[in-house]
Amino acid sequence: MTTALIGLDWGSTHLRAYRYDSRGQVEEKRAFPHGIRRLPEGGFAEAFAQAVQHWPDVPVLACGMVGSRNGWQEVPYLDTPTRVDRLAGALTHLEVPGGRVIHLVPGLRDPQRPDVMRGEETQVVGALAFSPSIGQRGCLLLPGTHSKWVSLRDGAVAGFATVMTGELFGLLMQHSILGAQLPADANDEQAFLRGVVAAKASDSAGALSRVFSARTLMLDGVLAPAAVADYLSGLLIGDELRMALAAGWLDARTRVQMVGEGALCERYLKAAAVFAIDIDTAPDNTTAHGLWRIATEAALVSPTAAA
Amino acid sequence: MTTALIGLDWGSTHLRAYRYDSRGQVEEKRAFPHGIRRLPEGGFAEAFAQAVQHWPDVPVLACGMVGSRNGWQEVPYLDTPTRVDRLAGALTHLEVPGGRVIHLVPGLRDPQRPDVMRGEETQVVGALAFSPSIGQRGCLLLPGTHSKWVSLRDGAVAGFATVMTGELFGLLMQHSILGAQLPADANDEQAFLRGVVAAKASDSAGALSRVFSARTLMLDGVLAPAAVADYLSGLLIGDELRMALAAGWLDARTRVQMVGEGALCERYLKAAAVFAIDIDTAPDNTTAHGLWRIATEAALVSPTAAA
Structure with missing residues (x-):
């Protein structure tokens, strides 16, 4: 051909x-x-x-x-x-x-x-x-370095918002007191979910009000040094979902479809379950x-x- | 002597x-x-x-x-x-x-x-x-790299919270797409106040839901490149005040006294005025x-x- x-x-x-x-x-x-x-x-x-x-x-x-x-x-x-x-x-x-x-x-x-x-x-x-049906009333989530939340209404892009979740995670792990000099990501699901739950519990204050806990939980021996990356990942992804609800980018009536890379999408799906948000996934x-x-x-x- | x-x-x-x-x-x-x-x-x-x-x-x-x-x-x-x-x-x-x-x-x-x-x-x-009177019911704010909000009740420290405002500002200006390669702080008060107002308007979503605007406002020509630092400073300090109210670290009945260095305290005072929060200052x-x-x-x- x-x-x-x-x-x-x-x-x-x-x-x-x-x-x-x-x-x-x-x-x-x-x-x-x-x-x-x-x-x-x-x-x-x-x-x-x-x-x-x-x-x-x-x-x-x-x-x-x-x-x-x-x-x-x-x-x-x-x-x-x-x-x-x-x-x-x-x-x-x-x-x-x-x-x-x-x-x-x-x-x-x-x-x-x-x-x-x-x-x-x-x-x-x-x-x-x-x-095509999601275009009538729905939300596309494109997670990544700069996550995008795209609001769809009546077949058109109504508006969208960028959240710098991936970039912020990288900055905190590479350069901040929270993550610099720590060992790499241990893929610790319990630590990840602890972060998601902390973000949800931060409610309208938001997870920046709790981000220092990545250090204090480690000092307390609750988080292993190798688990700090997963905790921070959960805290920031959880905060992205929290703010999406708070900002009205999604609500109970909105279908959400996620487009993106496998491992990252898995993290968003686990976090969404904590918030009781249903997310469909689209091909990559x-x-x-x-x-x-x-x-x-x-x-x-x-x-x-x-x- | x-x-x-x-x-x-x-x-x-x-x-x-x-x-x-x-x-x-x-x-x-x-x-x-x-x-x-x-x-x-x-x-x-x-x-x-x-x-x-x-x-x-x-x-x-x-x-x-x-x-x-x-x-x-x-x-x-x-x-x-x-x-x-x-x-x-x-x-x-x-x-x-x-x-x-x-x-x-x-x-x-x-x-x-x-x-x-x-x-x-x-x-x-x-x-x-x-x-001494603030110890009965009050709040001490120690702004800085790691700001502390200290809650005082009946002469005792009831609890406290750390917000990494200063460190986050440094990370975003030095290493992120928002600030890297931009000229230094122009001390642009209008840009600073624009950031504070954006943080306040972010309401329960929080300023991380708007931080990418530091880039888009510059692309739009609304913010001069040299004013991005002040806008981000206003956004992050404003978000700290927003979250202090949302988390209940302060309320209308709480006296707030700030302890810290001159220029930084000036910024917090200007931001507090936008939120209609009265802050006293303590000697440094x-x-x-x-x-x-x-x-x-x-x-x-x-x-x-x-x-």
Whole structure:
């Protein structure tokens, strides 16, 4: 089957390239460390040339930080509320050395908070393709370094919020009095759940009012030094769920679907059980699927082939 | 007038030495960078020898991290609730090379949270000496790297809580996507107050639900890059006040007195005004005064001289 599209998921720390057949199946995947903050000598052009080397000259669609102010070319955000099918009509074209054209997906901006995303909008498209009904009234959770809580109403992205849970965990473990010089994560489920419960019990004060307990519980001998990482992970993930409820990003009537990587999603599922929040999980290849859907709507690939 | 006492305020990153006359006035102050994590070659003994060099052989009283597990000698905590006059009865004696004896003040431990302090208990003694009435029903706020909120009831420390506001600010400015590579603090009061207001508006969700706005407001051009530090400072100090109200560390009936360094206290006062919290300020030499009071109660100095 012939190659119909190349998709690029190009973030701060990674570059993933997908080669699709004419039915939208990914025939080949490539991964590089060449995020926009880790470019090789030769910069964007060299990273791109490596990513698509020996692949046919078909349309290229890219999402992520490559379209940010520090990216290859800045792409204006689409403001929420917006239907995601508007993304296909708002692509920016970038002609690159050698003559290829890259079509860049815009990020989304929630002007109410304000908040921004680049790359996750394509995951949202992919997730909605897998389960369209959640778009009527639901919430997508994309956990990670910068977790995103995306509120969906009547088929549109109503708004969203970023929580820096993963980055904060890394900062506390690497650089703070709580975690620096401690042994690595012991994968201690009891310590993790203790952290989740502490976050829940912090109620409206929030888990920052208790984060120092990671140290005092260790001094008390309640937490082994190797379990501090899991306790902090539980405290911060628990706090993210606590604040999502407090901020109204989800409520008892809201379906929540999570999109992301396996081990991290497992942690969120365990924490959600403590809060009695039901979370469905979506397949993890939502970016690749979202890129294909946007390309189809933008007529970068032929509608008949995409059927 | 003769020297009656040497006091040491010996923390993680500083060592301050006070020489008192027989009426409790500080006649000479010395400051060294020799906190317990920054000892000179020769370790504790050498740092101590430098601190008291040429001073007479009078009783020595020390407070702070010098009595911690990683200090010169570990001193057991006193558990709350406790009257602070019990500190004088719980000193640990450490004989040091050369024959001097150092009396070490215990820290306090709140077994309910759990939480711990070392050094701040001596500030509490000093602050209560200046204004005894707050001990009946009040709250002492000691802002800093690890802010302490100390709840006072019927002349005793009922309990306390640590909030890592200063450390978290440092982590976010030095290492996170929000602050790394930005110019230093511009002392932009408007940005600071914007952060305080955002923390207040975060309500029970808490300011971690909005901390990413430090980046998006800058991307939007609302915050100048040099103003991000002040915005984050306002957001985190405001969140500390928000959580103090939410956790019940203070309420409308609670007098709050703040003990600490000038510029930082100014920030807390400005933030408190946004929350309509009245905060009194205490003199900043509470540690030196607290050491003298504890020495007097422990009869390390003669009661007549202390009168």
